[in-house]
Amino acid sequence: MEFKEKLISSHLAFEEDLDLNDSIYETRATALKVFEEKGFPSKKEEAWKYTSLEALTQKDYALFPKSTTSIDVNDVKKYFLYDTDTYKVIFIDGVYSPFLSNTTHDGLDVCLMSAALTKPKYRDLIDRYFNKIAPKDDSMTALNTSYAKEGAYIYIPKSIVAEKPIEIIHFSSGNENALWLQPRNLIVVDENAQVQIIERHQSLKEHPVVTNCVTEIYVHQSAFLDYYKLQNDLPTASLIDNTFIVQEKNSHASVHTFSLGGKIIRNNLRYFHKGEHVMSTLKGVTILQGKQHVDHATLVHHAQPNCESHQDYKGIFAERSEGVFNGQILVDKIAQKTNAFQQNNNILLDDKATVNTKPQLEIFADDVKCSHGCTIGQLDEEALFYLRSRGIPKKEAKALMTYAFANNVLESVQLPSLKKRINGQIAKKLGVNLGFDL
Amino acid sequence: MAYTEEELKKELETKEYEYGFYTDIDSDTFPSGLNKDIVKKISKKKGEPEWMTEWRLKAFESWSEMTEPEWSNVEYKKPDLQAISYYSAPKSKPKYESLDEVDPELLKTFEKLGISIDEQKKLSGVAVDIVMDSVSVATTFKKTLAEKGIIFCSISEAIKEHPDLVKKYIGSVIPPKDNYYAGLNSAVFTDGSFCYIPKGVRCPMELSTYFRINQAGTGQFERTLVIADKGSYVSYLEGCTAPSRDENQLHAAVVELIALDDAEIKYSTVQNWFPGDKEGKGGVFNFVTKRGICHERSKISWTQVETGSAVTWKYPSCILKGNNSVGEFYSIAVTNNYQQADTGTKMIHLGKNTKSTIISKGISAGKSQNSYRGLVQVGARAKNARNFSQCDSLLMGNDCGAHTFPYIEAKNNSAQIEHEATTSKIGEDQIFYCNQRGIDTEKAIALIVNGFSKEVLNKLPMEFAVEAQKLLEISLEGSVG
Numbered sequence: 001m002e003f004k005e006k007l008i009s010s011h012l013a014f015e016e017d018l019d020l021n022d023s024i025y026e027t028r029a030t031a032l033k034v035f036e037e038k039g040f041p042s043k044k045e046e047a048w049k050y051t052s053l054e055a056l057t058q059k060d061y062a063l064f065p066k067s068t069t070s071i072d073v074n075d076v077k078k079y080f081l082y083d084t085d086t087y088k089v090i091f092i093d094g095v096y097s098p099f100l101s102n103t104t105h106d107g108l109d110v111c112l113m114s115a116a117l118t119k120p121k122y123r124d125l126i127d128r129y130f131n132k133i134a135p136k137d138d139s140m141t142a143l144n145t146s147y148a149k150e151g152a153y154i155y156i157p158k159s160i161v162a163e164k165p166i167e168i169i170h171f172s173s174g175n176e177n178a179l180w181l182q183p184r185n186l187i188v189v190d191e192n193a194q195v196q197i198i199e200r201h202q203s204l205k206e207h208p209v210v211t212n213c214v215t216e217i218y219v220h221q222s223a224f225l226d227y228y229k230l231q232n233d234l235p236t237a238s239l240i241d242n243t244f245i246v247q248e249k250n251s252h253a254s255v256h257t258f259s260l261g262g263k264i265i266r267n268n269l270r271y272f273h274k275g276e277h278v279m280s281t282l283k284g285v286t287i288l289q290g291k292q293h294v295d296h297a298t299l300v301h302h303a304q305p306n307c308e309s310h311q312d313y314k315g316i317f318a319e320r321s322e323g324v325f326n327g328q329i330l331v332d333k334i335a336q337k338t339n340a341f342q343q344n345n346n347i348l349l350d351d352k353a354t355v356n357t358k359p360q361l362e363i364f365a366d367d368v369k370c371s372h373g374c375t376i377g378q379l380d381e382e383a384l385f386y387l388r389s390r391g392i393p394k395k396e397a398k399a400l401m402t403y404a405f406a407n408n409v410l411e412s413v414q415l416p417s418l419k420k421r422i423n424g425q426i427a428k429k430l431g432v433n434l435g436f437d438l
Numbered sequence: 439m440a441y442t443e444e445e446l447k448k449e450l451e452t453k454e455y456e457y458g459f460y461t462d463i464d465s466d467t468f469p470s471g472l473n474k475d476i477v478k479k480i481s482k483k484k485g486e487p488e489w490m491t492e493w494r495l496k497a498f499e500s501w502s503e504m505t506e507p508e509w510s511n512v513e514y515k516k517p518d519l520q521a522i523s524y525y526s527a528p529k530s531k532p533k534y535e536s537l538d539e540v541d542p543e544l545l546k547t548f549e550k551l552g553i554s555i556d557e558q559k560k561l562s563g564v565a566v567d568i569v570m571d572s573v574s575v576a577t578t579f580k581k582t583l584a585e586k587g588i589i590f591c592s593i594s595e596a597i598k599e600h601p602d603l604v605k606k607y608i609g610s611v612i613p614p615k616d617n618y619y620a621g622l623n624s625a626v627f628t629d630g631s632f633c634y635i636p637k638g639v640r641c642p643m644e645l646s647t648y649f650r651i652n653q654a655g656t657g658q659f660e661r662t663l664v665i666a667d668k669g670s671y672v673s674y675l676e677g678c679t680a681p682s683r684d685e686n687q688l689h690a691a692v693v694e695l696i697a698l699d700d701a702e703i704k705y706s707t708v709q710n711w712f713p714g715d716k717e718g719k720g721g722v723f724n725f726v727t728k729r730g731i732c733h734e735r736s737k738i739s740w741t742q743v744e745t746g747s748a749v750t751w752k753y754p755s756c757i758l759k760g761n762n763s764v765g766e767f768y769s770i771a772v773t774n775n776y777q778q779a780d781t782g783t784k785m786i787h788l789g790k791n792t793k794s795t796i797i798s799k800g801i802s803a804g805k806s807q808n809s810y811r812g813l814v815q816v817g818a819r820a821k822n823a824r825n826f827s828q829c830d831s832l833l834m835g836n837d838c839g840a841h842t843f844p845y846i847e848a849k850n851n852s853a854q855i856e857h858e859a860t861t862s863k864i865g866e867d868q869i870f871y872c873n874q875r876g877i878d879t880e881k882a883i884a885l886i887v888n889g890f891s892k893e894v895l896n897k898l899p900m901e902f903a904v905e906a907q908k909l910l911e912i913s914l915e916g917s918v919g
Binding site: 046333346348349350351352353354355356357358359360361362363364365366367368369370371372373374375376377378 | 509816818831833834835836837838839840841842843844845846847848849850851852853854855856857858859860861862863
């Protein structure tokens with residue numbers, strides 16, 4: 001049986017052990033129909049031209065992991081950004097782990113999607129926010145919606161500043177042969193509220209795991225969202241990440257994506273503007289080797305006047321790795337005085353590495369400043385020579401320049417310990433120890 | 439103020455296509471529709487050898503299996519290909535010895551367009567192969583060219599007289615299966631130009647063809663084949679204007695360029711077909727496939743000024759197959775009223791040390807949509823490939839759109855690729871500065887647009903540059919942002 005068929009036929013069994021409110025049932029059923037009709041995206045679709053899921057979807061995966069697997073804290077500690085001092089929502093093989101987590105209802109809600117979907121007290125919020133911005137016709141998103149059950153639910157009420165960052169971590173234990181995970185997150189940042197979130201997917205053993213994740217984020221008036229995605233998984237793990245952000249008046253939202261490891265990673269990141277004077281930031285660093293493949297598909301939809309967006313993606317590709325950047329800026333007719341910038345720089349280190357990039361501008365308003373630039377090249381030979389002539393060995397010189405190349409993006413990371421950690425990871429990738437942080 | 443914006447707008451609205459007239463010449467026209475018999479009939483009518491008929495039929499077969507592509511960023515009512523007559527030629531086709539023998543009606547048409555053959559002949563030294571509804575009616579300067587061994591004639595003549603060359607190269611760059619409209623063209627093309635520059639010859643003059651679409655309801659399916667043999671050089675000009683017509687007209691030409699080792703081809707186009715009236719009614723569909731192949735150390739340079747057509751959909755491309763070859767693309771696309779343009783280029787780097795440059799300037803005004811779509815591809819073996827692309831868009835007014843869709847694919851780590859694009863409107867401060875110095879707003883805009891497009895205009899041959907500059911002004915008159 002093909003995996004697609006399995007996904008469709010398993011849905012009944014999935015519904016049975018759930019107790020949900022009615023409207024969610026309907027949403028799920030409709031979404032499943034969309035997926036049934038469209039199937040997995042193929043390379044024939046423009047949006048998936050450079051990324052093929054065929055290698056993933058032709059295998060078989062377990063959809064429902066056997067009940068809870070426990071993990072020793074000490075084994076996974078290293079994946080936490082801080083030992084304490086963060087809220088943590090942690091899942092093992094898609095199942096919530098109360099033991100590792102640190103949730104709260106004190107002033108703000110950091111808890112579970114499964115609770116939000118079933119408990120009456122969340123009903124209003126779910127009706128208002130759930131599946132409202134995720135596109136209904138996208139097959140991967142629809143597939144996630146049809147199986148939406150578990151994930152993180154975060155609500156920051158009016159004028160509350162979340163004092164600690166929130167970590168959302170999905171572990172896969174490797175107890176299943178092959179696993180297909182579909183977490184679903186909902187994040188609402190109400191007026192004037194502020195929050196920092198770190199999301200991570202991590203497998204603990206080498207085993208095939210595919211995560212098809214959907215995150216809906218609502219950033220209300222004058223609110224502030226700072227979101228970090230850490231993608232440094234084992235080479236057997238793949239991720240299809242779909243993040244949709246709606247921004248109201250005067251809000252700020254920034255997403256940093258660090259893609260350092262994994263098999264196939266696809267990041268769909270979309271911003272929609274619902275108010276004026278919105279500021280959106282999308283930044284990413286991608287460092288790949290082996291046969292890894294990362295595809296960044298971004299969309300910023302400027303639908304209101306006086307908004308600003310900044311995109312900056314840096315890629316460094318070694319060995320046979322493949323990088324894709326597909327950035328789209330859409331400026332509606334009424335979105336006058338828009339400032340939209342997009343930048344994509346790539347360095348190819350080896351002969352067999354590939355970069356495909358497609359920065360698009362679609363502009364219907366005349367009083368705008370929009371620009372995009374993209375480059376593909378190598379490290380500057382002359383600069384390398386300069387460093388070496390001053391006694392810095394080749395390897396270190398190269399690392400230094402690579403650092404400098406990625407630094408634009410790292411500079412805007414607001415969490416010092418995260419910055420340090422990413423610096424460390426980049427140094428590790430490049431096989432050097434410079435003994436300092438940039 | 440003597441001249442207000444309102445007046446400007448009014449003038450623009452009332453400004454009809456200047457070159458919109460219709461020449462009444464008896465035409466020999468086929469019934470409309472397309473099938474195997476028509477293809478055979480065209481071939482027979484042209485007195486083609488059997489291999490050509492076979493080639494056409496094969497193209498027709500593969501075309502029949504294709505469907506019309508829909509991926510472009512343009513909207514239009516698909517032309518009914520069965521309602522088009524696939525052959526229309528001026529009725530009598532005597533061999534003219536001098537211009538006096540040419541149908542005076544025809545000459546008048548050219549005069550109205552400002553391309554009097556006499557003048558061209560004497561003043562500019564341009565050999566003009568005039569295509570009027572599919573069949574060449576006058577070829578000049580043939581002798582001068584013949585002395586150098588240059589072949590410049592209509593493609594149907596070339597099929598008869600130089601079958602070896604045609605057989606070897608036709609469809610070698612754009613195979614009939616390449617795309618829907620190229621397939622259609624391969625099956626039914628009625629005429630076009632053929633040019634061959636022998637080894638080491640530098641063509642002494644600019645070769646030029648003026649295309650005209652004239653007969654109501656006939657699509658033009660031109661086929662151009664330019665072959666520059668080793669070490670030769672040619673500059674080829676193509677310019678177009680068409681009479682005003684309400685019904686949409688289809689133009690699906692195919693242009694193939696072959697630059698052998700060390701050769702250089704410069705291909706310049708000024709396209710000013712009827713863009714439809716201010717309501718967006720009528721206008722020409724320009725669905726052209728243009729592609730050139732570069733062998734070792736050769737160079738192909740495309741320059742285009744696109745101001746006409748209701749819908750433009752074309753990507754003059756270079757396949758940089760040989761080592762050290764160079765491809766260039768310079769383009770200005772201007773859209774006004776309801777015009778739509780989806781144009782750009784493809785640079786396929788296959789050989790080592792290949793270089794390409796893309797400069798594209800899009801200007802949109804009125805309710806038009808202007809897209810740049812381009813591909814820069816560096817193959818795994820293309821060591822040290824170098825590309826520079828720049829796409830700038832200028833928006834005038836609130837209702838138009840400018841879009842950029844660049845595709846960049848690099849499979850070699852020694853490749854250096856740069857791409858940049860900007861979109862903006864004409865700065866109020868710039869206009870103010872001009873006003874302040876006594877230059878009225880319209881002139882100021884012309885000045886700024888001219889400066890904006892200068893990089894491309896400079897690449898045009900002298901004769902064309904003047905014409906192109908005028909065209910820019912005409913197409914944008916009054917569209918103050």
